[in-house]
Amino acid sequence: MIAWMQWTLPTAIFFATIAAILLVMTVFEVAKPCVERKGFLPIATTRGDRLFIGLLSSAYIHLLFLGLTEASLWIALAISVVWLGVLLRWG
């Protein structure tokens, strides 16, 4: 089952992080249910909406770095993490 999936360490870390984020968000939601609110985004969002928007835009930030620059992806990752934090807090 595992062999044909051709796992590598970086992709395993990637998926483990996503799974951990989802798990934390679920626990957080049960402990403190979120209320839809309006931040700097043009639409009112729930915590889950902001996470989705954050992850999707992070993917595009990485693609932009790959497609347009030769810069290290660690910079893209740092920008994405900061952006995700800003979005979840004030989005």
Add this chain to the structure above:
Amino acid sequence: MRKVPNNRAWWLVLPVFILVAFSALIPLMTVVNYSVQDIFGPNAAYFVGTDWFREVLRNESLQASLGRQVVFSTAVLLIEIPLGIGIALLMPTGGKRASLCLILLAIPLLIPWNVVGTIWQIFGRGDIGLFGRFLNEIGINYNYTADPVDAWFTVLLMDVWHWTPLVALLCYSGLRAIPQAFYQAAEIDRASRWAVFRYIQLPRLKSVLVIAVLLRFMDSFMIYTEPFVLTGGGPGSSTTFLSQTLTTMAVGQFDIGRAAAFSLVYFLIVLLVSWLFFTAITYPDRDK
């Protein structure tokens, strides 16, 4: 009776979750794994990091293919959605004529994709095809195998013929769900035909239009069989859309790592556009 709040019913979702895991999540994870490796065989995979993504994003033929795909999907939506609404508005509201219209509309939807391609391939031929021969007879120089404009026209016409009925049927069902009281109120107010459409029919059609737009966008964005059978992506590469490029890469050249990176970029585009459409159309109703 007092309702006891509990979340045990979520266990009933478990079978679907397992099914989706096997049909979507595990394959998607596998594609992500493939996209960072150069794969020569089951036991010969080499980690290449993000090289494939860099290569795919900077490849000019892929960019051209993406451009064609965007133009095609935009054209499909701009033609099929208004046309579908128009057909639904013109259809009889009940009786035998309505049934006849529904059956006629459903016929293109029942035909398998490769057969649709074959039908139009023959239909458009200049020597024996009814459509191609007719155009040539009235003096229009039409040859979809040699002229890119003709090829595009034929592929678009084929898609409109094949899928506008879906939009029309969805809109028709939406229109039939509007209570008569709305029309009576409009009549009392002496509302014009346009006002009835703009303020009664269109708002009530919103939920079916969301489905129609999303289905037509996703379907047209991953179109493969029909243009493949009709034009084979030609002439040149003028009607080669994204999924055909992807298939050539993955199956034809067996370049699995590169194809995986490409399909992830493809997936992200579909995800973004679908989310934008969905939010734009459903958001105004969210507070109600």
